[in-house]
Amino acid sequence: MILSPGPRNAITDVPGVLVGHADDARLASGVTVIVFDEPATASVDVRGGGPGTRETDLLAPERTVQSVDAICLSGGSAFGLDAAGGAVAALAEQGRGFVVGPARVPIVPAAILFDLINGGDKAWGRFAPYRELGYAAVQAISADFALGSVGAGFGARTANLKGGLGSASSKIESLGVTVGALAAVNALGSATVGDGPHFWAAPFEIGDEFGGLGPAPTVPAEALFPPVKPVAGANTTLAIVVTDAVVTKAEAKMLAVMAQDGVARALVPCHTPLDGDVVFSAATGRVALPEDRLAALSAIGHVMALTLARAVARGVFEAQALPFAGAQPSWKQRHR
Template sequence: MASDSLTPISITDIEGFSFGHWTDGDAATGCTVIVAPAGATGGVDVRGGAPASRETDLLRPENTVDVVHAVCLSGGSAFGLEAASGVARELERRHIGLDVGPTLVPIVCSSCLFDLAFGDAFTRPDVAAGAAAVCTALDGGADALAEGCVGAGTGATVGKLLGTDRAMKGGLGARAFELGALKVGAIAAVNACGNVVDPDSGAPIAGARDAADGTRIVDLEEGMLRAGADLSMPLDRTNTTISCIVTNARLTKAQATKVAQMAADAYAHVIRPTHTTNDGDTVYVLAAGTIDEGAPDCPLDLIGLAATRALEEALVAGVREATGMHGLPAHCDL
């Protein structure tokens, strides 16, 4: 998946960002925060038909505010947006935010995935959960970010088109690369309606299982074509894969938005089908501008390509690192 010219690094090695999770394994939900204490330039691309989000309009290039202090990826469907308020409150308490005179207002973008049908539908990431994830990010000092059934990926599942009983466990993945002075990473909570495949070979990694013994992953796209007009996608199989690209590059809002658009191609490379009417697929980009002052500006297309590769690997890692929970098997179980 990764080119030889891209050197793998830990996503925590990208200067200007801190990362933290809040996880409730019993209820199968959680949230993940990406904090930029000094602020970062943000962009976003939303391609799914059912997004649950906060402050995405602010990221439009023509709008005024040009700094983001955190992105919160959360379970809990629209209820999970409450966690972003906890992120904002904790950042304000730590004097991180946009100076508006009487106080500092942290700019917190957020997107949520649907995990209500997997664990406890009435336990969702809330204000306290968002604040706790920030404390982990800024006080934890971890050298690596936990992956799998943690944070926003705790209740993630994939391959639900044939019913939740034939689905498999998804999760959260994080991967990063450096190319010269450029560093680019991606975090993804993989909760797709479709199957997850190897982007190079197309071989299935996790997804809808056959009805016979549940050990073979079926081709959902071919199944959809065969179903034709009889195909149905009820709301109880609502999904959404949410991601955040982080980089040390110097970008404008318009450039960050373009990188998000390019990186979204990773979804099409890895998830089949993707961007359905019941997915709220969203990709954020945060650019800290911490790259060495003497480093030449990287071509935008190169940054977008590196972001796409990082997101491909993060999506795959999200299901490879997951473990079986609440009766659903994971990739490692098959």
């Protein structure tokens, strides 16, 4: 199987998917929303010991609601869950949502990462600003969007380098299917092999999307144990993988499970008690799968994992250091 990225090498290469960011430099935090042109089948897989989520229970295969309007990723820890409320408000103004008699309720599952001690001003008073940021992110949706220190990845960090928001896409020519991934990388672990420039995800890189350096020539033992600051609940990588294939809600769950392998391929360590890693999966349902459905789903899930690993690496590669004393250096500061 030979993979190639779409024209943007981003999740928006999947038709019907748009992305919007809103962030605040003084706050050093932000929000990213993924909005579907039409409601998309979705599920989620939650790993690690410190997740923070909203509306993920309804994504279970047996729940009544079968599709979602958007997915919201936010900084701000528990305060950031307010961002989904702003996204819901913006979508309601557009007439989007699950129909209940004369009412429409936008369905926007959400997850948050911890960025409260990154140097930004979090003295916001009684109410955190994330609801307004969620609203603004929906207003900003586009097929073209920035990577790095933007949106939900604005204040993100990793063990040794500034974290950020990354995205990637892959075309599975044999199936006529496109896969996209987006990740906000705020990990306890490291995306690079020790203090060197090489990414753990290098074997899956396409072209020079995160430097083109290839795999590290050697992996020193200490690289398997990167320096960490074990503050409970202070990390988390948030991700979403999307395909344009027709899949059921139960199949979307299995795709989310498979896609989590992309996080494990790109970050060392991951899924720890100090991370709240969450991977959403969604399908826009525009491409029918062949008769050998299980083989096709296996291929899609595998490609989702590879694409997500690339998105994680791109998030760190494209990040910019925060303008605060003692801020983590970016990959480009250290290795360019």
